[in-house]
Amino acid sequence: MSAAETVDSQAGAQQELPFAMVYGQAVLEMPLDLYIPPDALEVFLDAFEGPLDLLLYLIRKQNINILDIPVAEITRQYMGYVELMQSVRLELAAEYLVMAAMLAEIKSRMLLPRSAEVEAEEDDPRAELIRRLQEYERFKAAAEGIDGLSRVGRDVVVPKLDAPEARARKLLPDVSLEELLMSMAEVLRRGDMFESHQVSREALSTRERMSDVLERLKGGGFVPFVELFTAEEGRLGVVVTFMAVLELVKESLVELVQNDAFAPIHVRARAE
Numbered sequence: 001m002s003a004a005e006t007v008d009s010q011a012g013a014q015q016e017l018p019f020a021m022v023y024g025q026a027v028l029e030m031p032l033d034l035y036i037p038p039d040a041l042e043v044f045l046d047a048f049e050g051p052l053d054l055l056l057y058l059i060r061k062q063n064i065n066i067l068d069i070p071v072a073e074i075t076r077q078y079m080g081y082v083e084l085m086q087s088v089r090l091e092l093a094a095e096y097l098v099m100a101a102m103l104a105e106i107k108s109r110m111l112l113p114r115s116a117e118v119e120a121e122e123d124d125p126r127a128e129l130i131r132r133l134q135e136y137e138r139f140k141a142a143a144e145g146i147d148g149l150s151r152v153g154r155d156v157v158v159p160k161l162d163a164p165e166a167r168a169r170k171l172l173p174d175v176s177l178e179e180l181l182m183s184m185a186e187v188l189r190r191g192d193m194f195e196s197h198q199v200s201r202e203a204l205s206t207r208e209r210m211s212d213v214l215e216r217l218k219g220g221g222f223v224p225f226v227e228l229f230t231a232e233e234g235r236l237g238v239v240v241t242f243m244a245v246l247e248l249v250k251e252s253l254v255e256l257v258q259n260d261a262f263a264p265i266h267v268r269a270r271a272e
Contacts, residue, residue, distance in 0.1 A: 051099030052136040054081060059133070066133055069126055071110055075103040102129070204236055209244035214269065217254060222266035225256070 021027070058077050059066055082096055109125040124130075150156045213228055229241050245267065248254040257266045 051078075051096050052133060053140070054078065054096070055099070055129075056133060056137060056140070066137075067130060069130065071103065071107045071126060075100075075107050078103060204233065204240040206240055206243050206247065209240050210248055213241070213244055213248060213267075214253065217267065217269040220269060220271070222257060222268045225265035225267055228267065 055074065055078065058064075058074055059069065064070065064074075079100060082100055085096075106125045106129060152158060216228070217223060225245075228245065229238050233240075245254070249256065253270060254267055255270055257268070258264070
């Protein structure tokens with residue numbers, strides 16, 4: 001096959017491809033009555049995040065040393081991008097115009113003739129721009145590194161699964177008899193610490209019992225010692241009566257008589 005035939009076959013294959021599909025049908029020829037308004041076509045460009053981002057893009061694209069920026073060339077390319085945005089009717093931020101004015105100022109300062117003394121005293125007009133570009137480059141690299149990390153909900157999905165209902169078997173403690181006795185002793189010891197003794201007034205008085213004994217001995221005869229005690233009063237009555245008799249003997253108001261050893265004891269009042 002000759003070269004001419006090859007070109008003709010390729011042209012025929014290209015003509016067979018439709019340039020549009022309307023309701024599922026291929027359109028092979030351009031309609032003669034088709035009218036396209038001037039504003040019907042919109043072009044969406046990837047906008048830069050700011051004037052520093054645009055400058056950094058231009059510097060990286062041409063592998064320019066950021067410490068030795070050719071201001072004239074960069075300014076020309078920058079202004080070309082600004083004019084492009086104005087021509088496609090994109091909204092131009094004021095920051096881009098401020099940067100354009102700053103580049104024009106730096107360019108004019110570098111073009112002005114300066115003496116060696118003035119040049120030694122003054123800093124490089126590009127110094128502030130270089131500092132801002134280096135700082136922006138560091139923050140942009142950090143932001144890109146953070147954006148590359150995995151994110152929950154985008155790259156990583158945390159699975160959630162309801163735990164099955166667990167029925168725990170309650171285990172009874174294994175307690176020996178010795179431990180139970182020790183615990184009981186500890187409880188009793190704690191109870192003794194909170195025990196209080198309440199002192200109440202005596203129901204029987206020794207002085208009153210002395211008067212009662214003298215009242216029973218008024219006849220002057222002997223009265224058996226055991227008859228002075230009352231069993232219904234209990235231990236307290238016995239002790240009080242015994243103390244009353246001892247006090248009467250001490251004060252020589254009564255006398256005790258016993259005929260033989262282990263014989264009954266008798267009590268009688270002393271004569272005045």
